[in-house]
Ligand SMILES: Nc1ncnc2c1ncn2[C@@H]1O[C@H](COP(=O)(O)OP(=O)(O)OP(=O)(O)O)[C@@H](O)[C@H]1O
């Protein structure tokens with residue numbers, strides 16, 4: 001990995017930054033027009049881990065699709081290092097919300113897909129693949145098909161498939177959802193370790209407050225309908241991060257702040273009838289210790 | 299290992315029991331002369347005729363003719379149908395030009411094509427190939443089309459981001475992604491194909507298992523009618539098994555461990 005140059009050094013050639021400037025995204029559905037993002041502006045800083053939170057349906061995945069270049073904004077622009085995004089590119093790779101490993105390829109073929117598409121020599125491909133597969137602990141499983149892997153392994157394979165290409169920006173859409181609590185915690189530790197080692201620009205979406213704060217340099221919270229940035233919080237917890245920080249006073253302080261902000265938006269989404277928002281609000285209400293509020297709504 | 303062989307044995311045993319039970323029931327039906335079934339031959343008569351047939355060249359020649367007709371018509375349907383289905387699934391414009399006509403022709407039962415096939419093709423043999431083709435064609439196209447549209451857009455996006463060109467997307471995403479539907483289309487098509495073939499042979503054919511069975515009828519050779527029916531059943535079963543085997547070979551990622 002050429003990006004292994006420690007934290008703090010943010011080389012323009014190795015890592016990118018993302019600027020979302022005044023982006024509006026509308027969808028036409030049977031004559032009805034839905035505005036998902038409106039005048040949304042956001043800065044994903046070079047070499048930093050930016051975490052995005054917001055209620056379900058607020059447009060996080062849509063925002064990712066715009067940054068990745070899969071869809072085009074209705075208005076506004078997305079820039080990668082001052083260059084406007086016109087389509088998908090190898091400089092920003094996405095770990096999708098739904099697993100997007102190619103089911104008909106083995107782990108090895110999945111991971112080396114990018115190298116092969118670019119015509120990198122077999123020898124170098126193999127060398128890189130072995131390194132990255134060992135790093136994510138899947139070397140023994142390289143000849144398995146995705147369905148033969150556990151959820152956590154699939155996620156690591158997806159990480160490896162992206163990281164082997166040394167993208168300037170990594171985009172991860174709820175990569176740890178659906179994992180059990182223990183695996184999730186292990187994956188968080190593993191992921192934060194990778195980030196601290198390599199230090200590339202990361203854009204990470206999650207629903208979990210603790211996960212968000214544990215990982216992030218900067219936490220961005222979105223509003224619900226229309227989606228735009230509601231607040232940004234700098235997470236000044238020291239690196240390397242350690243699970244023990246989850247109990248620190250500073251962590252608790254940030255967490256309280258974030259939950260208050262999220263609660264407002266979750267409540268809005270809840271009254272708009274969003275199912276996941278209901279779950280999120282349930283969790284938030286429990287965390288706030290105000291359970292009777294939900295019963296009133298029913 | 300021990301456990302697996304035990305399971306297989308139990309399964310085989312049950313299969314044998316079901317066949318024996320069926321033959322016994324058949325014997326009983328003939329013995330007690332159940333109304334409307336008096337003409338049914340004894341299982342033994344059928345077996346004797348069957349064994350005799352198996353020793354004759356003519357019988358195997360009919361097998362060969364039927365299998366060849368299936369093979370030609372079916373392969374032609376795949377060679378034309380799979381690319382057509384892929385093209386319709388990939389290009390919206392192409393689909394909007396072709397799909398309406400396709401949807402009008404598709405519900406016509408293949409057997410309804412028999413008269414026109416006989417009229418339009420110069421030889422009977424060609425019309426049978428054509429009918430077999432029709433039997434498999436619409437099914438494979440509709441399955442491939444569905445298979446392509448079921449491929450998740452994030453797979454295409456992921457591949458594009460990783461640097462895949464349209465050619466790679468086609469060969470490495472679209473084709474393997476629609477393979478399960480192709481195999482389904484082939485399996486269903488193979489079943490329909492045998493239906494059509496037998497009908498076509500009975501009406502228009504020279505030789506073949508369908509014709510053989512029909513001639514047994516015109517000769518009032520009832521045991522041999524049953525021999526023909528059983529032969530057709532076995533042939534259809536063998537063809538379906540072959541397709542299933544092919545599917546398993548082509549899709550190692552679907553194998554259960
Ligand atoms: N291709 C599309 N066509 C029409 N509407 C869309 C499309 N993609 C997304 N939307 C709408 O945009 C809104 C935001 O969707 P999005 O998937 O970005 O939410 P999200 O914030 O990622 O939610 P979650 O946390 O549940 O993943 C939803 O109301 C969705 O219905």
Ligand SMILES: [Mg+2]
Pocket residue numbers: 060061062097173
């Ligand atoms: Mg989403």
